Amino acid sequence: MDWTAWRDEFPIFRRTRYLNTCSLGALSRRVRAAQTRFLDEWEQHGATAWYSTWMGELDGLRGRFAQVIGADKDEIGLAPSVSVALSSVASALDYAARPKVILSELDFPTVSYQWAVKADAQRVIVPSTDGISVPPEAYEAAADDRTAAVVTSHVFFTSGAIQDIARITKAAHRVGALAIVDAYQATGQLPTDVHASGVDVLISGGLKWLLGGTGIALKYVRKDRLRELRPAITGWFGNRFQFDFDPRRFEYWDDARRFELGTTANAAVYACSAGIDIVLEIGVERIRARTMELGNDLVDRLTDAGMEIRSPRDPKSRAGIVMIPMKDPASAVHTLADLGILVDYRHDRLRASPYFYNTPEDNAALVDALRSRGA
Ligand SMILES: Cc1ncc(COP(=O)(O)O)c(C=O)c1O
Numbered sequence: 001m002d003w004t005a006w007r008d009e010f011p012i013f014r015r016t017r018y019l020n021t022c023s024l025g026a027l028s029r030r031v032r033a034a035q036t037r038f039l040d041e042w043e044q045h046g047a048t049a050w051y052s053t054w055m056g057e058l059d060g061l062r063g064r065f066a067q068v069i070g071a072d073k074d075e076i077g078l079a080p081s082v083s084v085a086l087s088s089v090a091s092a093l094d095y096a097a098r099p100k101v102i103l104s105e106l107d108f109p110t111v112s113y114q115w116a117v118k119a120d121a122q123r124v125i126v127p128s129t130d131g132i133s134v135p136p137e138a139y140e141a142a143a144d145d146r147t148a149a150v151v152t153s154h155v156f157f158t159s160g161a162i163q164d165i166a167r168i169t170k171a172a173h174r175v176g177a178l179a180i181v182d183a184y185q186a187t188g189q190l191p192t193d194v195h196a197s198g199v200d201v202l203i204s205g206g207l208k209w210l211l212g213g214t215g216i217a218l219k220y221v222r223k224d225r226l227r228e229l230r231p232a233i234t235g236w237f238g239n240r241f242q243f244d245f246d247p248r249r250f251e252y253w254d255d256a257r258r259f260e261l262g263t264t265a266n267a268a269v270y271a272c273s274a275g276i277d278i279v280l281e282i283g284v285e286r287i288r289a290r291t292m293e294l295g296n297d298l299v300d301r302l303t304d305a306g307m308e309i310r311s312p313r314d315p316k317s318r319a320g321i322v323m324i325p326m327k328d329p330a331s332a333v334h335t336l337a338d339l340g341i342l343v344d345y346r347h348d349r350l351r352a353s354p355y356f357y358n359t360p361e362d363n364a365a366l367v368d369a370l371r372s373r374g375a
Contacts, residue, residue: 001286007357009278016340017362022157022185022321022353023344025211025275034274038267054266061269062256064276065218068210068284069183069202070193074255075226077219078264082184083110085203085219086151088259089180091232095120098148098177102126104134106156111182121148132312133161140171147177154186154202158346160295160311160321160353162190166197173198178225184208184217188279189291189320189355200225205272209320209355210279212272215265221256235261287356291320294354298322298363305371310349323349324370332373339369 010026012018018026041049062076079085099122101115106128115121124147126138139150150172155162169179180201186192188209194202202220206212221229230252236242237260240253252258279287296315299322303309310325312318326332329345336343343366344351352366 017365018342019352020342020344021355031271031274034270038270061273071220077256077259079217082217085217086114088231090114092229093148100147102142102150104152107153108157132159136167139168143171143175145175149178149180151180154183155319157185160319169198191284210275212275215268216272290356297360301367321353325349
């Protein structure tokens with residue numbers, strides 16, 4: 001694989017050392033071209049484009065996402081954000097007999113908030129002892145026959161730790177609960193086979209490792225769970241008789257479109273499809289190998305420089321996120337940005353996330369800058 005050619009696809013590298021894919025994937029020339037194509041179609045055809053092109057593009061995106069995670073297209077629904085995608089699943093659960101929802105304290109907060117606002121749901125937030133990971137036993141111990149769902153991340157956003165979603169799914173199924181996974185920090189960089197894992201619902205989006213930008217999320221719902229899940233928030237895109245325009249007649253789609261609500265942001269749909277095309281062209285396995293290599297390189301350089309990391313040491317347990325604890329990470333982010341090195345921070349940690357388009361030289365520049373700053 002000629003990784004230099006891929007780097008050329010992302011113009012941000014002309015000016016910076018971009019190491020922040022876990023906040024936002026870099027913009028590619030292809031995604032920019034897809035935006036232009038969408039605008040050209042809008043300009044040329046107006047609303048006619050819905051029928052001639054755009055409905056097909058929605059379907060195309062569902063199919064691409066299905067391919068990335070090993071699903072079937074009819075198991076995929078579109079949403080404008082992970083929060084909305086989660087809300088619609090949360091609205092489909094019955095909390096009367098099963099009020100408990102098991103979550104972890106390392107999940108992205110929007111996950112837990114879905115249930116914070118539900119009076120009839122009771123959150124059980126499983127703690128982490130090291131701030132990096134949560135032992136799978138903790139979910140197994142917390143889930144019981146009053147549990148509606150076990151909901152957690154495939155990869156934690158503040159540590160990069162990978163969770164065993166097949167094992168967590170088993171823990172949920174053992175007590176008759178649903179297994180719901182937030183895979184926003186995993187999809188694209190981590191090989192995923194939703195059918196093999198047994199997970200019931202998996203949610204992800206374009207923003208990060210799928211290179212597709214803002215405003216689009218995707219939801220997988222396992223085929224044999226679809227019919228029993230009847231979301232209590234909906235819209236005309238969730239109605240199988242959508243184009244009858246009949247306010248009296250609502251019936252859920254039989255497939256995962258039943259979770260969709262209103263008109264899609266088509267610029268985002270185009271961007272996401274173009275981003276996913278890059279991921280599919282390279283292949284997730286190859287991306288994982290490259291990202292692991294770069295992650296290891298960064299960890300080695302930090303260790304050699306005497307710096308700590310707050311991410312799993314074992315490369316197999318760590319996705320492309322490396323956390324570096326420090327007193328004032330916000331000021332480090334600004335200093336580094338002045339040097340053209342773009343990273344982020346969460347809590348008390350600097351967050352660097354090398355992806356396939358990065359190089360060992362990017363890592364070296366980051367570590368040198370941190371060293372001379374006295375991090
Ligand atoms: C793991 C994870 N889940 C969810 C979100 C946010 O989702 P959304 O803003 O699409 O609701 C983020 C960050 O942007 C995240 O890192």
